[in-house]
Amino acid sequence: MSGVKMRIFRGDANGGELVDYTVPLDPGMVVLDVVHRVQATQAPDLAVRWNCKAGKCGSCSAEINGAPALMCMTRMDTFKEGEDVTVTPAKTFPVIRDLVTDVSFNYEVAKTIPAFKPKPKEADGTRRMYQEDVERVQEFHKCIECFLCQDVCHVIRDHDENKKVFAGPRLFVRLAALEMHPLDTNDRTELIRQKYGLGFCNITKCCTDVCPEHIHITDNAIIPLKERVVTGTYDPIGWALRRMRGTPD
C-alpha cells in the first residue's frame, strides 16, 4: 500500500496550524497507528493522548476530516485512495497541545452529580435484580467517556459560555444511569432541569451518531430524562406531594 498525506494540527492554546506529513501505510492500520508513525519518525514531540488502542478507554478522541471519532477505531482503508486525512483536536475543549485537549470540564461536572444511593437490601441480605431490569442501565454503563458526544454537541461546541449551564450528553447518560438504576433512591430531577440544563438539548441526535459504543443517547437517556423532568415539574400531583413533604421545587 502506498503512502498517505496526513494533515495534523500542531499548536497550543495560543493557536497553531495544520502540518503535512507523508506516511507509508501498512494493511489494517488505523489513524492512531499513522499518528504514532509520524511521532516515531518525523515529529517526536507530537502530542497525542491514547491508552488502549482497542476502543475501550476513550482516550484518543479527535476530529478526523472534521468528524469526531476515536483515532484507534478509524481504519485508514475507509478513506479513498489518494485522499488527504486531516486530524484536529476536539473543538469543544481547549487545546493543551497538538491533538491533546483539556477535558477537565467533564470531570468537574461529574463531581457535582449526587452519588448513587441504594435502597435497603432484601430481607435475605441479597440484592435481587433481573436481567431485563438492569439491561437498560447497562447500556449507559457502556460509556467509555471518550467525550465525542460532548465534542459534537452544538450547545457547547459553538457556545463555550453554555458550559456553565449545560452538562452535555455524556453527563446526561450518567444521570440517566443513576436515575434509572433499579436500586438508586436519590432524586436528581430538579438538578437535571435547572443546573444541568437538559432543556437546552433540542434532540438533534448528533451525540447518538458519534457514540463509538452505539449508546442510544438521545432516545434512551435524554428523552426519558426530559419526560421525567416534565412529569416531576409540571405534574400537579407531584407538585402537591413535594409541597406536603417539604422538598424543594
Place this chain on the structure above:
Amino acid sequence: MTEDVTRHEYDVIVIGAGGAGLRAAIEASAMGVRTALICKSLLGKAHTVMAEGGIAAAMGNVWKEDNWKVHFRDTMRGGKLLNNWRMAQIHAQEAPERVLELEEWGALFDRTKDGLILQRDFGGHRYARLAHVGDRTGLEMIRTLQDHAVHKGIDVYMETTMYRLLREDGRISGAIGYDRQTGALVLFHAKAVILATGGVGKAWKITSNSWEYTGDGFGMALDVGADLIDMEMTQFHPTGMVAPTSVRGLLVTEGVRGDGGTLKNAAGERFMFKYVPEFFRAETADNEAEADRWYEDKRNNKRTPDLLPRDEVARAINAEVKAGRGSPHGGVFLDIASRRSPDYIRKRLPSMYHQFMQLAGVDITKTPMEVGPTLHYIMGGVRVDADSAQSTVPGLFAAGEVAAGLHGSNRLGGNSLSDLLVFGRRAGLYAAEYAKRLARMPLIDEAQVTKYTREITAPLERHLGENPYTLYAELQETMQDLVGIIRTESELQQAVVRIDALRARAGGAAVAGGRVYNPSWHLALDLQTLLLISEAVTRSALMREESRGGHTRDDFPKPDPAWGKKNVVTRKRAGQLELRTEPLPVIPEELQVLIGDDKPGAPVAVPVEAGKE
C-alpha cells in the same frame, strides 16, 4: 538554574488509578487520612478498563458447591504452587465480599435467573465463578470505583507521572515526578506510598497492554531498596488478535472459550486434547463429546482442555504454529461461530464482535477468529507482606499487578480483578494505619529532590542523539525474540547483552520540543525504567533453571521440585541489580490438603439452576 517544584502534603498517596489504586484510595480515605490519587492518564482510562472476562469470586451463585477453599485450590494449582499461600487464602476468602461491595456502589453485573450476580466459566476455575458484565467487566469496575471515589473527597492528580520515591533514612517520605500537561515538576510529601502501577508489558512488541505499562512501580521500588520476586514469571495470554498487523496482540477474552468457543488448527482439529499435562489430566476431558457436555453438566463430565490455565494453552498454540499447523497469519483458529448462535455471541461478547468487525473486518458470528499468544501480565513484582501489602521498605505498599505472590508462576483469568479489589483495599487500610501510627511527618531530603529534578529534566537538554522511539522498538524486538514464551540460556544471555548496549545508547537519547505534553521526553525517561525491568526479567529467567507456569526453558523443559520451593529475588544495590533465591513461605498442612485434591473421584458440582445461559 534552580527548578521550581510544586509541593503537596498528604498522609497517603496512591500512585496509579486502575482498580487497585482506586480501591486503595477509597479505603485510605475512609480511614480518615489525607489521601491523594496520582495517575499517568486521565481518571478512568487505566489498564483495568480493558479487562474483559470477569472478577473471580467464589460466591456460589451458579454452583453452590463453590467456596473459598476451591478457589484457593484452583489459584494455587494454576500458579503451579509457586504462590504465596497466605495471599491466595486471603484472596479467595475476601473476593466475594469485594464484588458485593461494588454492587453497593452501583455496579450492574449480569444476572442469574433468580436475580443474583451471574458467574461464567473461565480457564482453571473448577466452577463458573466470574462475576461479569458481558465482556466489559473492567470498564464496569473502574467506572464504579471512579464514581465512588470522586464523592469521597480524594484529591486526584491526573496525567501526572511519578519518577522516584523519596525517603528519610530507610523510610518513605514521598514521591517526585512531573505533570504531563505542563511539564512542571511536582513533589508529594507523604507518610506512606501505595504503588498500584501495573506491569511492564510494553517491553514486548506483541502485547495486550496499554502505553502505561512501562514498569514504573518496579523501578521506583527497586530504587529505594525494595525486593522484587519472580520477575521471570510473565504471562502470555493465549488469545490475542494476530491480524491485521497493526492490531497484533490485542486481547481476545478467555470468555470466548468460557462461553463455548474452541481452539482449532489449520486442519480443523481441536488440538488442545493433545496438550493436557499430567498435572491436570485427572480433571480434564479427553474427548470432544465429554468436553462439550461439560458446559452444561459439570457433575458427570470433566472440563474442556480449551480452558486449561493460560500458560498451557499459550504453549500449545505456540507448538501448533511451529509444527506448521497454524492459521494464515501465524496463529490458530478460535471458533465460536459454529458452536453458538449469532444472538448469543453478540449478547455475551459484544466488544469482541465489534473489535473484530471494525478492526479486522471479520464477523465472529460467521467466521472463526485468528488468535495467538500476546504478552498480557507479569506475575512477578514487588514482594509484599501477605496481610498488609507492605513491601520490604517501611511506608511502601503495593497492590495489583505491581505486587507479587498471589498468582505464583501463572495467574488464572479473573483472578486479576479480584486481586485488585482484595489487595487494593488492604493496601489502603494498612497504609492508612501505618500513617496514623507514624509519630511525625518524615522529612524531605532536599539532596534527593535536587538529584531527581536534574535527572527528570536532563533529557530536555539533549537535542542531538538517538531517537528514543527507535531504541524503544529495538527493546521490544529484543524481549519479543529472546525473552518470549519459550526461553533458552544462550538467547537470554544475548538479551542481557543487548539490553546493556541499549542502556548505554538510551542515556544519550535526544528529545525534541519543550515541556508541555511532550511524549519524546516522557519516553526518554520511561526507557530507563523499561530497560532496568527488562534486565530484571531476563536475568531472573536465566537464573530459574526449570519450566513452570509463565516461564518455559527449552533447556530445562520440566518443573523441578527444588525450584518449586524458591522465589527468585531481585534487588538493586549500588546501582546494580543483584539476584538470589530465597525459600518460598511454607504452606500449613491444613491448606496443603486442599490443594492435593485432584483425583478423578473428587467432589463434583451440582448446578443451582439448569440450563443457565
